[in-house]
Amino acid sequence: MNKVDPLENQYINRLQLFLYLVPVVGFFPALWTLYRREGNKEQLAVSRLAVTLAIAWLSAYTLLGTGAQVSEIFTLRLLIINSLLTSGYFIVCLSLMVQLLQGKSVRLPGFSSFAERVVRRHL
Structure with missing residues (x-):
């Protein structure tokens, strides 16, 4: 009988965590992990953080984009803030x-505890 190498499992686990943190795309496997409620403690924590970051970014991106289309005076300012927000999201993920x-440890001060409270309650 072949035994599975514990280092290989650690490599696969780290690869999954890395996938969850990929900007925009990592949202889907992280959400799937939370939906199934399978995975170790670290996988669930990183999944919650990735989902919360993606939802926060998407919400702010949508609101700023809508505001830029509606406003005549603040269009350029809102688009600049929108691009800075998107750049910040990508930099945080990286x-x-x-x-x-x-x-x-893959944690953000304040934001990780917020993700634990909010996402754990709803998923």
Whole structure:
């Protein structure tokens, strides 16, 4: 009987966590993990964080884009804020990926606890 190498499982686990943190695309596997309620504690925590980040970014992106279309005076300002918000979302996701690769804890101060409270209640 072949035994599974524990290092291989650790590699697969880290790869899944890395996938969850991919901007925009990682939302779907993270949501699927939360929906099934399968995975270890770290996978569920990173999934909650990824889903919360993506929903917050998408909500703000939609509101700023709508505001830019409706407003005549603040159009350029809202579009600039929208682009800064999107850049920030991508930078945060990339920095979380780097933290994961370095073996550090994948948490954002304040935002991770918010994700734990909100997403755990609704999913």
